[in-house]
Amino acid sequence: MAHPTQSGFQDAASPLMEELLHFHDHTLMVILMISTLVLYTIITMTLAKLTDMLVLDSQEIEVIWTILPAIVLTFIALPSLRILYLMDEVSDPHLTIKATGHQWYWSYEYSDYENLEFDAYMIPTQDLTPGQFRLLEADHRMVIPVESPIRALVSAEDVLHSWAHPRPGIKVDAIPGRLNQTTFMASHPGVFFGQCSEICGANHSFMPIAIEAVPLPHFENWTSLMIEDA
Amino acid sequence: MDVGSCSVFEAEIKKKQGERKRKSLHLDHFSLTTMLHLTTGRVGSLLAQRVTAALTSSSVRMASHGHEVAANEDLSQPMYWDSTNVPLPDRRYKVTLSSEDERLKQKEKGPWDQLSKEEKLALYRLSFSQTFSEMNQPSAEWKTVVGTIFIFLGLTGLIVWWQKVYVFPKPPRTFDDEWQAKQLQRMLEMRMNPIEGISSKWDYEKGQWK
Numbered sequence: 001m002a003h004p005t006q007s008g009f010q011d012a013a014s015p016l017m018e019e020l021l022h023f024h025d026h027t028l029m030v031i032l033m034i035s036t037l038v039l040y041t042i043i044t045m046t047l048a049k050l051t052d053m054l055v056l057d058s059q060e061i062e063v064i065w066t067i068l069p070a071i072v073l074t075f076i077a078l079p080s081l082r083i084l085y086l087m088d089e090v091s092d093p094h095l096t097i098k099a100t101g102h103q104w105y106w107s108y109e110y111s112d113y114e115n116l117e118f119d120a121y122m123i124p125t126q127d128l129t130p131g132q133f134r135l136l137e138a139d140h141r142m143v144i145p146v147e148s149p150i151r152a153l154v155s156a157e158d159v160l161h162s163w164a165h166p167r168p169g170i171k172v173d174a175i176p177g178r179l180n181q182t183t184f185m186a187s188h189p190g191v192f193f194g195q196c197s198e199i200c201g202a203n204h205s206f207m208p209i210a211i212e213a214v215p216l217p218h219f220e221n222w223t224s225l226m227i228e229d230a
Numbered sequence: 231m232d233v234g235s236c237s238v239f240e241a242e243i244k245k246k247q248g249e250r251k252r253k254s255l256h257l258d259h260f261s262l263t264t265m266l267h268l269t270t271g272r273v274g275s276l277l278a279q280r281v282t283a284a285l286t287s288s289s290v291r292m293a294s295h296g297h298e299v300a301a302n303e304d305l306s307q308p309m310y311w312d313s314t315n316v317p318l319p320d321r322r323y324k325v326t327l328s329s330e331d332e333r334l335k336q337k338e339k340g341p342w343d344q345l346s347k348e349e350k351l352a353l354y355r356l357s358f359s360q361t362f363s364e365m366n367q368p369s370a371e372w373k374t375v376v377g378t379i380f381i382f383l384g385l386t387g388l389i390v391w392w393q394k395v396y397v398f399p400k401p402p403r404t405f406d407d408e409w410q411a412k413q414l415q416r417m418l419e420m421r422m423n424p425i426e427g428i429s430s431k432w433d434y435e436k437g438q439w440k
Contacts, residue, residue: 003417003428004410011425051315125402131412134404191420 001133001193010167013192013213014184016087017169023079030076091183093151097142101154101161101174101196104203108142113223122206136193141210145219146189154180159201165194165209173198186213312360323359331356 002010012018098109102119110116120138128134144150154163156174164171167190172180186192194209214222303309308320327335331352337345338353345353354361403409414428421429433440 001417001422003414003423006427011423011427049314053315125404128404130409131416133413133416134402188424190422190424 001136012169013167013186013188013190014169015187016083016184017167019083019086020169023083026079027076030072034072089183091149091185093183094148095144096151096153097144098153098155099142099163099174099209101156101163101200101207103158103201104207106138106163106207106209110223113227116223116226118226120209122208133193135206136195136208136210138208138210141191141212143212143214143219143222144186145216146186146213148216149183149185151181151183154182160198161200161207162197163194163209164197165192165211167192168211170194171197186211189213189215310359312358312365314362314365322357324356327356
Protein backbone atom coordinates (compact mmCIF):
# COMPACT_ATOMS: atom_id res chain seq x y z
CA MET A 1 0.00 0.00 0.00
CA ALA A 2 1.02 3.61 -0.28
CA HIS A 3 2.56 5.35 2.70
CA PRO A 4 0.78 8.49 3.90
CA THR A 5 1.20 11.53 1.61
CA GLN A 6 2.68 9.35 -1.11
CA SER A 7 1.95 10.99 -4.43
CA GLY A 8 3.93 8.79 -6.82
CA PHE A 9 3.29 5.27 -7.99
CA GLN A 10 3.91 2.32 -5.71
CA ASP A 11 6.74 0.01 -6.67
CA ALA A 12 6.00 -2.41 -9.47
CA ALA A 13 5.32 -6.01 -8.57
CA SER A 14 5.22 -7.31 -12.12
CA PRO A 15 7.33 -6.74 -15.25
CA LEU A 16 4.41 -5.08 -17.01
CA MET A 17 4.01 -2.52 -14.27
CA GLU A 18 7.74 -1.77 -14.50
CA GLU A 19 7.22 -1.02 -18.19
CA LEU A 20 4.34 1.26 -17.33
CA LEU A 21 6.42 3.10 -14.74
CA HIS A 22 9.20 3.70 -17.27
CA PHE A 23 6.66 4.90 -19.83
CA HIS A 24 5.17 7.25 -17.27
CA ASP A 25 8.61 8.67 -16.48
CA HIS A 26 9.28 9.14 -20.20
CA THR A 27 5.96 10.88 -20.80
CA LEU A 28 6.35 13.14 -17.80
CA MET A 29 9.78 14.16 -19.05
CA VAL A 30 8.28 15.13 -22.39
CA ILE A 31 5.59 17.11 -20.59
CA LEU A 32 8.20 18.81 -18.41
CA MET A 33 10.16 19.90 -21.47
CA ILE A 34 7.08 21.27 -23.19
CA SER A 35 5.91 23.08 -20.06
CA THR A 36 9.33 24.63 -19.52
CA LEU A 37 9.39 25.86 -23.09
CA VAL A 38 5.90 27.35 -22.80
CA LEU A 39 6.64 28.96 -19.43
CA TYR A 40 9.82 30.49 -20.82
CA THR A 41 7.92 31.83 -23.83
CA ILE A 42 5.20 33.32 -21.66
CA ILE A 43 7.67 35.02 -19.35
CA THR A 44 9.82 36.48 -22.10
CA MET A 45 6.79 37.72 -24.01
CA THR A 46 5.22 39.28 -20.93
CA LEU A 47 8.38 41.02 -19.74
CA ALA A 48 9.50 42.26 -23.16
CA LYS A 49 9.85 46.03 -23.33
CA LEU A 50 9.04 46.40 -27.02
CA THR A 51 5.79 45.60 -28.78
CA ASP A 52 5.41 44.72 -32.42
CA MET A 53 2.12 46.37 -33.33
CA LEU A 54 1.97 45.00 -36.84
CA VAL A 55 2.06 41.24 -36.36
CA LEU A 56 -0.74 39.63 -38.31
CA ASP A 57 0.34 36.09 -39.11
CA SER A 58 3.40 34.05 -39.75
CA GLN A 59 3.25 30.96 -41.89
CA GLU A 60 6.69 29.67 -40.95
CA ILE A 61 6.07 29.37 -37.24
CA GLU A 62 2.61 27.98 -37.81
CA VAL A 63 4.16 25.12 -39.76
CA ILE A 64 6.80 24.56 -37.10
CA TRP A 65 4.40 24.46 -34.21
CA THR A 66 2.17 22.02 -36.02
CA ILE A 67 4.85 19.60 -37.15
CA LEU A 68 6.86 19.64 -33.93
CA PRO A 69 3.97 18.55 -31.66
CA ALA A 70 3.14 15.81 -34.13
CA ILE A 71 6.68 14.52 -33.81
CA VAL A 72 6.57 14.76 -30.03
CA LEU A 73 3.34 12.81 -30.02
CA THR A 74 4.85 9.99 -32.03
CA PHE A 75 7.58 9.80 -29.39
CA ILE A 76 4.86 9.22 -26.84
CA ALA A 77 2.62 7.04 -28.97
CA LEU A 78 5.19 4.46 -30.01
CA PRO A 79 6.14 3.28 -26.49
CA SER A 80 2.49 3.47 -25.52
CA LEU A 81 1.38 1.15 -28.30
CA ARG A 82 4.22 -1.20 -27.57
CA ILE A 83 3.07 -1.63 -23.98
CA LEU A 84 -0.52 -1.92 -25.08
CA TYR A 85 0.26 -4.93 -27.21
CA LEU A 86 2.60 -6.32 -24.59
CA MET A 87 -0.32 -6.38 -22.18
CA ASP A 88 -2.32 -8.61 -24.50
CA GLU A 89 0.32 -11.28 -24.94
CA VAL A 90 -0.72 -14.64 -23.55
CA SER A 91 2.25 -16.08 -21.76
CA ASP A 92 1.40 -19.74 -21.15
CA PRO A 93 0.01 -19.30 -17.67
CA HIS A 94 0.64 -21.86 -14.94
CA LEU A 95 -2.55 -21.21 -13.07
CA THR A 96 -6.02 -19.91 -13.80
CA ILE A 97 -8.03 -18.09 -11.19
CA LYS A 98 -11.55 -16.73 -11.55
CA ALA A 99 -12.27 -13.54 -9.66
CA THR A 100 -15.96 -12.74 -9.44
CA GLY A 101 -17.28 -9.47 -8.12
CA HIS A 102 -20.39 -9.38 -5.99
CA GLN A 103 -22.06 -6.67 -4.02
CA TRP A 104 -19.91 -6.23 -1.96
CA TYR A 105 -17.14 -8.82 -1.89
CA TRP A 106 -14.95 -10.81 -4.25
CA SER A 107 -14.99 -14.54 -4.69
CA TYR A 108 -12.12 -16.57 -6.08
CA GLU A 109 -12.21 -19.98 -7.74
CA TYR A 110 -9.10 -21.98 -8.36
CA SER A 111 -10.58 -24.40 -10.86
CA ASP A 112 -7.27 -26.18 -11.43
CA TYR A 113 -7.78 -27.60 -7.98
CA GLU A 114 -10.92 -29.30 -6.81
CA ASN A 115 -13.32 -27.29 -4.72
CA LEU A 116 -11.01 -24.38 -4.06
CA GLU A 117 -13.41 -21.46 -3.77
CA PHE A 118 -13.71 -18.78 -1.18
CA ASP A 119 -15.12 -15.33 -0.61
CA ALA A 120 -13.07 -12.34 0.46
CA TYR A 121 -14.80 -9.70 2.52
CA MET A 122 -13.22 -6.54 3.85
CA ILE A 123 -12.28 -6.59 7.51
CA PRO A 124 -14.38 -3.77 9.03
CA THR A 125 -12.50 -0.94 10.73
CA GLN A 126 -13.74 -1.87 14.19
CA ASP A 127 -12.44 -5.44 13.78
CA LEU A 128 -8.92 -4.48 12.77
CA THR A 129 -5.99 -5.34 15.00
CA PRO A 130 -3.63 -2.42 15.62
CA GLY A 131 -1.33 -1.93 12.66
CA GLN A 132 -3.63 -3.38 10.03
CA PHE A 133 -4.54 -1.28 7.03
CA ARG A 134 -7.98 0.32 7.11
CA LEU A 135 -10.22 -0.46 4.08
CA LEU A 136 -7.55 -2.70 2.55
CA GLU A 137 -7.42 -5.85 4.63
CA ALA A 138 -9.55 -8.75 3.46
CA ASP A 139 -10.39 -11.80 5.52
CA HIS A 140 -9.09 -14.12 2.77
CA ARG A 141 -6.23 -13.29 0.49
CA MET A 142 -5.89 -14.57 -3.05
CA VAL A 143 -2.64 -16.52 -2.82
CA ILE A 144 -0.55 -17.02 -5.93
CA PRO A 145 2.86 -18.55 -6.55
CA VAL A 146 5.58 -15.96 -7.17
CA GLU A 147 7.25 -15.66 -10.60
CA SER A 148 4.57 -17.76 -12.30
CA PRO A 149 2.36 -16.37 -15.03
CA ILE A 150 -1.21 -16.38 -13.78
CA ARG A 151 -4.31 -16.11 -15.90
CA ALA A 152 -7.09 -14.16 -14.17
CA LEU A 153 -10.62 -14.43 -15.48
CA VAL A 154 -12.71 -11.65 -14.09
CA SER A 155 -16.45 -11.44 -14.08
CA ALA A 156 -19.30 -10.19 -11.94
CA GLU A 157 -22.39 -11.67 -10.44
CA ASP A 158 -24.65 -8.66 -10.25
CA VAL A 159 -23.40 -5.18 -11.21
CA LEU A 160 -20.22 -3.79 -12.70
CA HIS A 161 -17.09 -4.03 -10.60
CA SER A 162 -13.43 -3.68 -11.45
CA TRP A 163 -10.57 -5.83 -10.22
CA ALA A 164 -7.67 -3.50 -9.74
CA HIS A 165 -4.33 -3.52 -7.96
CA PRO A 166 -1.75 -0.84 -8.59
CA ARG A 167 1.41 -2.77 -7.75
CA PRO A 168 1.07 -5.62 -10.28
CA GLY A 169 -0.49 -3.07 -12.63
CA ILE A 170 -3.81 -4.85 -13.04
CA LYS A 171 -7.16 -3.30 -13.74
CA VAL A 172 -9.84 -5.49 -15.31
CA ASP A 173 -13.50 -4.63 -15.39
CA ALA A 174 -15.86 -7.22 -13.96
CA ILE A 175 -18.91 -7.23 -16.21
CA PRO A 176 -21.91 -9.47 -15.52
CA GLY A 177 -22.33 -11.99 -18.28
CA ARG A 178 -18.80 -11.49 -19.60
CA LEU A 179 -15.46 -13.08 -18.85
CA ASN A 180 -12.45 -10.76 -19.12
CA GLN A 181 -9.02 -12.30 -19.20
CA THR A 182 -5.68 -10.93 -18.14
CA THR A 183 -2.33 -12.52 -17.43
CA PHE A 184 0.16 -11.24 -14.93
CA MET A 185 3.16 -12.36 -12.98
CA ALA A 186 4.30 -11.39 -9.51
CA SER A 187 8.03 -10.60 -9.67
CA HIS A 188 8.66 -10.86 -5.96
CA PRO A 189 6.79 -12.14 -2.90
CA GLY A 190 4.58 -9.83 -0.92
CA VAL A 191 1.03 -8.71 -0.32
CA PHE A 192 -0.49 -6.47 -2.96
CA PHE A 193 -3.64 -4.60 -2.07
CA GLY A 194 -6.23 -3.30 -4.47
CA GLN A 195 -9.72 -1.86 -4.36
CA CYS A 196 -12.84 -2.19 -6.47
CA SER A 197 -12.59 0.37 -9.24
CA GLU A 198 -16.09 0.58 -10.70
CA ILE A 199 -18.93 2.11 -8.75
CA CYS A 200 -21.16 -0.69 -7.61
CA GLY A 201 -23.35 0.58 -4.82
CA ALA A 202 -23.16 1.59 -1.21
CA ASN A 203 -20.10 -0.43 -0.25
CA HIS A 204 -18.10 0.13 -3.41
CA SER A 205 -15.23 1.57 -1.35
CA PHE A 206 -15.33 -1.38 1.03
CA MET A 207 -14.56 -4.42 -1.10
CA PRO A 208 -10.78 -4.64 -1.34
CA ILE A 209 -8.65 -7.31 -2.93
CA ALA A 210 -5.52 -8.68 -1.30
CA ILE A 211 -3.15 -10.78 -3.40
CA GLU A 212 -0.42 -12.65 -1.60
CA ALA A 213 2.48 -13.87 -3.73
CA VAL A 214 4.41 -16.67 -2.03
CA PRO A 215 7.07 -19.18 -3.14
CA LEU A 216 5.64 -22.28 -4.78
CA PRO A 217 6.03 -24.71 -1.84
CA HIS A 218 4.13 -22.32 0.41
CA PHE A 219 1.47 -21.97 -2.25
CA GLU A 220 1.03 -25.72 -2.46
CA ASN A 221 0.75 -25.86 1.35
CA TRP A 222 -1.91 -23.25 1.28
CA THR A 223 -3.96 -24.95 -1.43
CA SER A 224 -3.87 -28.21 0.49
CA LEU A 225 -5.04 -26.47 3.64
CA MET A 226 -7.81 -24.64 1.82
CA ILE A 227 -9.08 -27.79 0.15
CA GLU A 228 -9.10 -29.61 3.49
CA ASP A 229 -11.01 -26.81 5.15
CA ALA A 230 -13.59 -26.58 2.38
CA MET B 231 -31.91 57.83 -19.26
CA ASP B 232 -34.25 55.19 -20.53
CA VAL B 233 -33.54 51.88 -18.83
CA GLY B 234 -36.16 49.97 -20.76
CA SER B 235 -36.97 47.67 -17.90
CA CYS B 236 -40.25 49.34 -17.13
CA SER B 237 -41.74 48.80 -20.59
CA VAL B 238 -44.34 46.45 -19.12
CA PHE B 239 -45.45 49.19 -16.77
CA GLU B 240 -45.41 51.68 -19.61
CA ALA B 241 -47.62 49.49 -21.78
CA GLU B 242 -50.08 49.09 -18.93
CA ILE B 243 -50.02 52.80 -18.26
CA LYS B 244 -50.59 53.69 -21.89
CA LYS B 245 -53.56 51.36 -22.06
CA LYS B 246 -55.09 52.68 -18.85
CA GLN B 247 -54.37 56.29 -19.73
CA GLY B 248 -55.79 55.84 -23.18
CA GLU B 249 -59.02 54.57 -21.66
CA ARG B 250 -59.11 57.26 -19.03
CA LYS B 251 -58.36 60.08 -21.48
CA ARG B 252 -61.70 59.46 -23.04
CA LYS B 253 -63.35 59.89 -19.66
CA SER B 254 -61.35 62.43 -17.62
CA LEU B 255 -57.80 63.57 -16.94
CA HIS B 256 -57.68 63.59 -13.15
CA LEU B 257 -54.83 61.67 -11.48
CA ASP B 258 -56.23 58.62 -9.77
CA HIS B 259 -54.50 56.32 -7.29
CA PHE B 260 -53.43 53.81 -9.91
CA SER B 261 -51.64 56.20 -12.22
CA LEU B 262 -49.93 57.92 -9.30
CA THR B 263 -48.50 54.71 -7.88
CA THR B 264 -47.43 53.42 -11.28
CA MET B 265 -45.74 56.68 -12.07
CA LEU B 266 -44.00 56.48 -8.71
CA HIS B 267 -42.93 52.92 -9.48
CA LEU B 268 -41.61 54.05 -12.86
CA THR B 269 -39.59 56.85 -11.36
CA THR B 270 -38.32 54.74 -8.47
CA GLY B 271 -37.45 51.95 -10.83
CA ARG B 272 -35.61 54.27 -13.18
CA VAL B 273 -33.81 56.08 -10.37
CA GLY B 274 -33.02 52.82 -8.63
CA SER B 275 -31.48 51.14 -11.64
CA LEU B 276 -29.73 54.35 -12.63
CA LEU B 277 -28.24 54.48 -9.14
CA ALA B 278 -27.26 50.82 -9.36
CA GLN B 279 -25.54 51.38 -12.69
CA ARG B 280 -23.64 54.40 -11.41
CA VAL B 281 -22.53 52.55 -8.29
CA THR B 282 -21.38 49.55 -10.31
CA ALA B 283 -19.44 51.82 -12.64
CA ALA B 284 -17.88 53.63 -9.71
CA LEU B 285 -16.81 50.42 -8.03
CA THR B 286 -15.50 48.50 -11.00
CA SER B 287 -14.69 50.66 -14.01
CA SER B 288 -11.06 50.73 -15.03
CA SER B 289 -10.95 54.52 -15.09
CA VAL B 290 -11.97 54.67 -11.43
CA ARG B 291 -9.48 51.99 -10.42
CA MET B 292 -6.72 53.70 -12.34
CA ALA B 293 -7.53 57.11 -10.89
CA SER B 294 -7.39 55.76 -7.35
CA HIS B 295 -3.82 54.54 -7.95
CA GLY B 296 -2.20 57.67 -9.32
CA HIS B 297 -3.09 57.38 -13.00
CA GLU B 298 -5.28 60.43 -13.36
CA VAL B 299 -7.86 60.26 -16.15
CA ALA B 300 -8.32 63.23 -18.46
CA ALA B 301 -11.69 64.49 -19.65
CA ASN B 302 -13.39 62.64 -22.49
CA GLU B 303 -12.00 63.71 -25.84
CA ASP B 304 -13.40 64.33 -29.28
CA LEU B 305 -11.85 61.47 -31.21
CA SER B 306 -12.37 63.06 -34.62
CA GLN B 307 -9.76 65.75 -33.91
CA PRO B 308 -5.97 65.21 -33.88
CA MET B 309 -5.23 63.77 -30.47
CA TYR B 310 -2.32 63.83 -28.12
CA TRP B 311 -1.29 60.64 -26.32
CA ASP B 312 1.58 59.19 -24.33
CA SER B 313 2.31 55.65 -25.49
CA THR B 314 5.44 53.55 -25.70
CA ASN B 315 3.87 51.47 -28.51
CA VAL B 316 2.95 54.42 -30.70
CA PRO B 317 5.37 57.08 -29.54
CA LEU B 318 4.58 59.95 -31.94
CA PRO B 319 1.08 61.36 -31.44
CA ASP B 320 -1.01 63.37 -33.89
CA ARG B 321 -0.23 66.73 -32.37
CA ARG B 322 2.11 68.56 -30.09
CA TYR B 323 1.27 68.50 -26.40
CA LYS B 324 1.11 72.21 -25.87
CA VAL B 325 -1.01 73.65 -28.66
CA THR B 326 -1.07 77.28 -27.65
CA LEU B 327 2.42 78.62 -27.13
CA SER B 328 3.38 81.60 -25.02
CA SER B 329 5.77 84.19 -26.47
CA GLU B 330 8.62 82.60 -24.53
CA ASP B 331 7.75 79.23 -26.12
CA GLU B 332 7.56 80.85 -29.56
CA ARG B 333 11.04 82.28 -29.06
CA LEU B 334 12.35 78.86 -28.10
CA LYS B 335 10.75 77.32 -31.17
CA GLN B 336 12.48 79.88 -33.38
CA LYS B 337 15.81 79.05 -31.71
CA GLU B 338 15.12 75.35 -32.38
CA LYS B 339 15.21 76.08 -36.09
CA GLY B 340 18.89 76.91 -35.79
CA PRO B 341 21.81 74.62 -34.91
CA TRP B 342 20.88 72.46 -31.95
CA ASP B 343 24.28 72.52 -30.25
CA GLN B 344 23.52 76.13 -29.39
CA LEU B 345 20.57 75.03 -27.24
CA SER B 346 21.31 74.64 -23.54
CA LYS B 347 20.24 71.50 -21.69
CA GLU B 348 17.33 73.31 -20.00
CA GLU B 349 16.18 74.64 -23.38
CA LYS B 350 16.23 71.16 -24.87
CA LEU B 351 14.22 69.84 -21.95
CA ALA B 352 11.75 72.72 -22.25
CA LEU B 353 11.33 71.97 -25.97
CA TYR B 354 10.69 68.33 -25.14
CA ARG B 355 8.03 69.29 -22.61
CA LEU B 356 6.37 71.50 -25.24
CA SER B 357 5.99 68.53 -27.55
CA PHE B 358 5.38 65.80 -25.03
CA SER B 359 3.68 65.46 -21.66
CA GLN B 360 5.62 62.49 -20.29
CA THR B 361 9.03 61.00 -20.89
CA PHE B 362 9.43 57.31 -21.59
CA SER B 363 10.53 56.61 -18.05
CA GLU B 364 7.49 58.47 -16.73
CA MET B 365 5.21 56.49 -19.05
CA ASN B 366 6.67 53.23 -17.83
CA GLN B 367 6.30 54.04 -14.14
CA PRO B 368 4.63 51.25 -12.24
CA SER B 369 1.51 52.00 -10.24
CA ALA B 370 0.58 50.96 -6.74
CA GLU B 371 -2.16 48.62 -8.00
CA TRP B 372 -0.16 45.56 -7.07
CA LYS B 373 -0.60 46.35 -3.39
CA THR B 374 -4.39 46.29 -3.75
CA VAL B 375 -4.24 43.02 -5.69
CA VAL B 376 -1.91 41.28 -3.27
CA GLY B 377 -3.83 42.60 -0.30
CA THR B 378 -7.12 41.33 -1.70
CA ILE B 379 -5.58 37.93 -2.36
CA PHE B 380 -4.40 37.69 1.21
CA ILE B 381 -7.76 38.79 2.54
CA PHE B 382 -9.53 36.05 0.62
CA LEU B 383 -6.90 33.50 1.62
CA GLY B 384 -7.41 34.52 5.20
CA LEU B 385 -11.18 34.25 4.94
CA THR B 386 -10.82 30.81 3.39
CA GLY B 387 -8.47 29.80 6.16
CA LEU B 388 -11.00 30.96 8.69
CA ILE B 389 -13.69 28.89 7.06
CA VAL B 390 -11.43 25.83 6.92
CA TRP B 391 -10.52 26.16 10.60
CA TRP B 392 -14.19 26.56 11.55
CA GLN B 393 -15.05 23.44 9.56
CA LYS B 394 -12.33 21.47 11.31
CA VAL B 395 -13.57 22.50 14.74
CA TYR B 396 -17.34 22.44 14.29
CA VAL B 397 -18.15 20.21 11.31
CA PHE B 398 -15.74 17.32 10.78
CA PRO B 399 -16.35 14.10 12.76
CA LYS B 400 -13.60 12.39 14.73
CA PRO B 401 -11.17 10.56 12.40
CA PRO B 402 -11.14 6.73 12.55
CA ARG B 403 -8.96 5.07 15.17
CA THR B 404 -6.45 4.11 12.50
CA PHE B 405 -5.29 7.72 12.47
CA ASP B 406 -4.01 7.57 16.06
CA ASP B 407 -0.24 7.99 16.38
CA GLU B 408 0.12 4.57 17.97
CA TRP B 409 -1.78 2.87 15.19
CA GLN B 410 0.17 4.74 12.52
CA ALA B 411 3.44 3.67 14.13
CA LYS B 412 2.32 0.02 14.24
CA GLN B 413 1.11 0.33 10.66
CA LEU B 414 4.47 1.65 9.51
CA GLN B 415 6.24 -1.16 11.32
CA ARG B 416 3.94 -3.68 9.65
CA MET B 417 4.63 -2.13 6.23
CA LEU B 418 8.35 -2.48 6.81
CA GLU B 419 8.01 -6.06 8.06
CA MET B 420 5.91 -6.97 5.02
CA ARG B 421 8.58 -5.36 2.78
CA MET B 422 6.03 -3.14 1.07
CA ASN B 423 7.46 -1.10 -1.82
CA PRO B 424 10.96 -2.54 -1.37
CA ILE B 425 12.56 -1.19 -4.55
CA GLU B 426 12.31 2.58 -4.31
CA GLY B 427 9.53 3.02 -1.78
CA ILE B 428 9.35 2.97 1.95
CA SER B 429 11.02 -0.39 2.64
CA SER B 430 14.01 0.63 0.58
CA LYS B 431 14.59 3.56 2.95
CA TRP B 432 14.89 1.33 6.05
CA ASP B 433 18.14 -0.34 6.99
CA TYR B 434 17.03 -3.79 8.14
CA GLU B 435 20.39 -4.73 9.55
CA LYS B 436 20.83 -1.69 11.71
CA GLY B 437 17.14 -1.27 12.51
CA GLN B 438 17.03 2.40 11.58
CA TRP B 439 16.27 4.67 8.66
CA LYS B 440 19.00 4.92 6.10
